[in-house]
Amino acid sequence: MDAIPLAALARWPLLEAMLLAALGWICLGLIGGLQRSPGHAARWVYPIGALLAAGVAFLALLALVAPPLAPHTFSFTHGMAGFVMHFRLDALSALFVALLGLSATGVSLFATGYFSTGDAPSGRRICAQYHLFLASMLAVLLADDTVTFLLAWELMSIASFLLVMTDHQKRATRRAGYLYLLIAHAGALAILASLILLQAGTPDPSFGAMRANAPLPERSSIVFLLGLIGFGAKAGLLPLHAWLPEAHPAAPSPASALMSAVMLKTAAYGLLRLTYDLLQVQLWWWGALMLALGLVSALAGVLFAAIQTDMKRLLAWSSIENMGLIFSGLGLAVLFSSHGMQPMAALALTAAFCHALAHALFKSLLFLSTGAVLHATGERNLGRLGGLIRAMPWVAWLTLVGALASAALPPSAGFVAEWLLLQSLLFNPGLPDPFLNLLLPVAAAIVVLASALAGYTMVKFFGITFLGQMRDNPTRPCHEAGHWERAGLIWLASGCLMAGLVPGTLIQLMDPAVHQLAGSSLGSQIGAKGWLLIPVDIEQSSYAPLVLLLGIAAACVLTWLILRRLMRRGLRRSAPWNCGYGFTSARMQDSAEGFGQPIRQIFESMFGIRRSLPSPFDRSPHYRVSVEDRIWRGGYLPIARTVGRLSQTLERLQPVRTSACLLLSFMAMLTIVAWAVL
Amino acid sequence: MEPSTGDSRPMQGGAPTHDRTSASPPALLIRQAFPSARPMGGELATYHLTATQAQWSMAAAAISSDAGNRPESPSRLIALWGASDADGRPLASAVYGLADGLLWVDLPLDPQSRQYPDLSRAFFFAGRMQRAIFDLGGLRAIGADDVRPWLVHARDADARSPATDYPFVRVSGAGVHEIAVGPVHAGIIEPGHFRFSVSGEKVLRLEARLGYKHKGIDARYTQLDPILAGRLAGRVSGDSTVAHAWAYCMALESAAGIELPPRAAWLRALMLERERVANHLGDLGALANDAGLAFGLAHFSRLRELWLRESDALYAHRLMMDQVIPGGVLVDLDASMVPRIGQACRSMAEEVQRLRAIYDEHPGLQDRFRGTGTISTALARQLGMTGLAGRASGLGRDLRHDHPGQPWSALSVHLCLSSQGDVAARVAIRFDELLESLRLIEAIASRLPPGTHHRALRLPQGHHCGAGAVEGWRGEVLVGLEIEVKGDRSRIVRCHSHDPSWQNWPALEHAIIGNIVPDFPLINKSFNLSYAGHDL
Amino acid sequence: MASGLAGQMLAILAALALAPILSGWVAQCRAWLQSRSAPPLWQPWLVLHKLFLREVVLAQGASPLFSAVPFLVFACMVTACAIIPTLSTDLPLSVVADAVALVGVLALARVLLSLAAMDIGTAFGSLGARRDMLVGFLAEPALLMVLFTAALGAHSTALASMVDVLAHRELAILPSLAFAGVAFTMVSVAENGRIPVDNPTTHLELTMIHEALILEYSGPHLALIEWAASLKLFAYSCIGIALFFPWGLAANDSPLALLFALPILVAKLALGGAVLAVAESVSAKMRIFRVPEYLAIAFVLAVIGVLVHILLGS
Amino acid sequence: MNDLSTVGLQLIDLLAAVSLLLAFGLLIQRRLTALIDFYALQSLVLVIVTSLVGWLTGQRHLYLSAALTMVLKVLLIPILLYRLVRRLRLETSHDTLVKLPATLLLGLLLVIFAFDVARPIAQLSTAIASGTLGIALAxxxxxxxxxxxxxxxxxxxxxxxxxxxxxxxxxxxxxxxMPMVVELGIAVDVLIGVLILGVFLFHLQDAADSLEAGGPASPTARLERSGPETPKPRKARTQTP
Structure with a gap:
């Protein structure tokens, strides 16, 4: 595209259009929620939602392709007490909005098929909550003042909490929802405190005012730390991750997909907004702290993912790993920025953004395919699945794309992100602090280890679900996913592939956002070659996934053609070899626990493992093994016990129920917000 | 001696009593209970008696409680089998080992119910023998827990019914899965199916499924002439042909009541030790190979080949098959060969010592061997282990040492013992026994008594029973035999060859517990049990 | 461009031809060291030939993934060999992927093969997949750290630039490469399924890693996988040569220069193969749970290599 | 400096790295005989470094020190240790208290710490091989x-x-x-080595059991030694009936 239409584009009311889309989602939610037969309504409500999401993504990409000279802003005055809602669309928001839109399009397409069956009351509820969730996330990304941001943030938390509680008859779900609400709430309070501190002194709650007068460094640090706690809790960073592996599996699959793919990213967005945009200074230890937390989360997340037996829990832990890697990239960027190394910061930011985008695509793909499997078999326990590639080839092959991306293997999008992160870890011109310099290679080692373990986890995930024989009930009826579901999966899978194959174009798209934050960007090096990725210098490193894929494909096809010509003998089907025993059973394949056992054994000290081995003399032997999160046992439970004891004491004074407690605390928070505003 | 301290100590006083007059408690008890029991002729003191059901159970209880109460007690069950006597009535037979010899108990059964009291509660490994007895003759142990088929496979039993998997014990619990290995293995070994219940690499349970090499040896004996049946005995298990043939001949000679010429006994011992050396050489190489050290295999294979060629030169057969014949041995040893044998033994011992130093010093090999497949002394006693594997777990039993007949009494056989019970211990015992055998061979060859090497066997008229037990390289090989001679027609009424593998196969299933899957081949090889001798 | 393509084709063909010979050479050396008579050098080629002529016996219930993977794995290995500077540092495909991407391609092949092994649903397939991934997840980071050590020295992760810098600068001894060299040797032994990590000649199903993975493959499929395995050994050998003995590679892409580089490569491979055979002959296979320890050692050594490099600042 | 000495300096760095590599080898090795071998190798590296420094700086007395190291640490002490191990049948040493990966991780952290500490010192000193200090410290x-x-x-x-x-x-x-320091170092070296060995040889005559760290073994220690956890050298005991 040449310059003139671009300039014209930049003047388009993109922000207003996006806000309209958010309104549209809310309306859709209301309509869907009021429909008498939600299954029927789902056929048109969700596709319209998907269309809106695609529109939002398109608008956001436009905003990235034609960066406006000044960010789009929009303010909306409410009649009461001069209450003004500010919205703003800059490159950073646009990037995350694009991520939201791209991911939500696929998820909504999938949801069309997914929610067209099922009972009416929950269908109505889900429809309303789902669209509210979408709108609130968009609002979080576009909000430009404390009140709007926090309102949108709380709305997002509550909508997702309600989605988690969909299956509230189950005790585990209630527990998960409660835990989620608790931690989300605590996080929101931390964010609130952070923003109030930032705003202190001025009556104007808008972010614009904050930008204008940045606080003193010591106060900045407190603001940052509070923000890190708040956003870290939402992102599932250790040790505030406890809610994530509980809450994500509890929600319906499309909701899990959105939570994992988009909602977690809003945390990264929020922290970036805080550190780069509002605080405007970066201290080196902020970056180091983020890096350390990110690496610990990445390693712990993937280790726990490797030993899970529930598909969704596995994916949830894997999300912790990916958020850890994203935060490592962000931390690295902050570290570089604090030392004035802008090009390196740009590289690290690009890596983090790439990872965020890749994760948004492949994780929603994987969660949706879990949903498809759940629909087809009624089962999401890996120990009972197997061999689904035969019954549902579409889902299986599309999932394979996501799994390869999640395993950070070329030529997928996940690999581009890992590659960029490693480049930024290795080729720094040397930080002024020698100690940090020595630690960065160790960080690189941890990143590599986490990615390799992700490969292990994904082989387990895909292999046990889709390959081999059905473990539990060989005659279990299962069916291929419907058209809508497939469409959603295809959308996301092709997104994964595209992002992986033309990383140059991708990075160019991200450039405005990177430039806005780091003051430098990679775009100049990439040039016009979308297929070739050269972050610094062609002599230093380059990567051309498209050529790589073509090379592999060409070798593959050539071999096949030659072999077809040369192979005289045909092909014969026979029973598997199996040492000539003659009886095979599905029990002879690795179970999920079995596949994770080496990891359990190697990293035994990291897990709290309890097992009881059967004696060889037992007539009916039984094997028991349980793994628990040590942080949960050592960190949360004592707190919970203390709180429990406290509340018991309180209850003696005044019998209040938990829900009332929550209501009170929510009211208290609203009061604080109101106080801050007025 | 307190073996639970784990220290290896020489066997001291008390345990194996060679004074025939001071019998151990169960022997006394049994002699009081069965005044009619009398020792049969032959090299080994064997008491043979026919019991009632109550006496059968009493004997088992007395022997098992003695074995349980006194750690050093030599009382044990050696073999259990079913047969029919001269009139075709079913019989259950058990042979026990006692301090002063063997005790052979026959239990005539009711031809209709065909039941006998269960022994598997008293002796753990008897369970499988009882299942085999049922498969072969339809005799059922009353009150046995496990009545699954053992030798007979589902497909053999009823070819028309759909083949079903053997009901292996299933380990319940989250994530337990199974690995099925065999019966056809990638290496050239005998067939057997092993079912592991595992979680990942951790072995939770192992069950072996044998019987693929069942050939009906016991039944075939009854169709053969007693003299010629020695050839069949030599083919029960090819790697212990001398031991099995000798055990058979010993049984026949004891039934016939003849004294073996001293030179023949010495020549048999020579062959038995040669067989032990050949097998230990092969196993030591194979053990290193299973641990991935092909160097060890190459050198021990070379030594074994040299040794077998030497045997070939001496006996015109590499494995010395059909050399032991009733009444003596087939070929006498030429005096001119004696120096050659001594020379071969010395050079072999030297090479073995050198390889042993390499094995002991090799960190990778020792890491694989040590602590792998451990069976404690207490467990070994509970399982009733025998032979080489038993000695590696601290059970100091060796027929050559405990009941030294000809020529062992003159040679003072050293008992090689270890209490560690792991693969390393079984390797060490092999090395020790190998060197000891080389010493014995040299001693036997140089001190061979003069005389004839074969005395023609004349079978006496009537019914005669005989038992023979020989310490083969794997453990004690036992043959129980009853012959009937009418005029010049002689036949075998019943005959049973027992291989020590019966005792040690169940131990393998215990040795693997707590180990990981890839260690199984090594543990299996360290036992190196016979499939053919067990499946009969 | 044309000569570049021709050179690239030559490099690929050399890899395809030499890889089985390298495996044969290692087997030959091992046999000699055990005082056995050795199979001929071209024995792997004979095996490939035999397998290519056989029919494919496909297990019932094998999905298309199972039949596709041999081709994919083979193609990945060919591509990897094309990326690595075997004969020259100036070939067109070398810009396509740097060292990190190369490790990615190797990991892709590993993951695909493991998935295919799980496809039939037998005990050995999933057992092999599990073990192979276990070796892989630790070997891969260690390999990357080794490559980073060299990359820091050359200020580039592109293999060709690394070789150029390492080979053509004035004589310099990099102490960090001592660590990297030890770590690399350990990793490549593990990655190629050699003793002490895996035994390529074992007949014991329960101890197998690579062999268990491919137990259900037959005929041309098996031939492709075996060929890919030998290509992998070749690729690792060439990486090792490129990092630690980078002298003698052609600096341009003219076919003549490549032809001159070929004998040097063959000589270096022969030496490397002999060293591998010696190392294999004197060690026993370790327990599967010693492998993580072993690879952890390699990993830590590689990391220390990077640290030493940073300390010495060279 | 000319090219030759540049190469020499790099060689010293390389040898220091090899020495650290061997230190890691010692850390992870389980078998005592291998430990002794590694120690001897490490001492040999030291000999080469010392003579190299002597050659580069032209200080003759360093040759003497190298020769002393050669005799004492490459030959004498390893041989004595070997004899000790053989005599006491201590070939296996399953005596690691910490798991191997944890040990490695700690080792890695120590290396980082050492490098960080050494950097400022190395900048101050006028050493010929400044990087060596960090590696040696590690x-x-x-x-x-x-x-x-x-x-x-x-x-x-x-x-x-x-x-x-x-x-x-x-x-x-x-x-x-500062040659005096080095000489003094060697003297102390010899002293310590001889002292330790003397103590050992004294104990050797006393009893094998008291080689456990922490003085003469208590009865429980003796029990543990013969237990399955610390396999005692196994020698089949024989008996003549």
């Missing part, structure tokens, strides 16, 4: 770690000797201008 710390992580006295002694090798390396690299 070697010392790794030796110390080994000493902590082992329970057997003899492995601790080897760890101590390896640590002392690191000190010597650091001294050679940094204080090549």
């Amino acid at each position: 070697g010392i710390l790794v030796g110390f770690l080994m000493m902590i992580s082992r329970s057997r006295a003899i492995s601790q002694v080897i760890a101590f000797l390896a640590m002392e090798n690191g000190v010597f390396l650091a001294a050679t690299a940094v204080t090549h201008g």
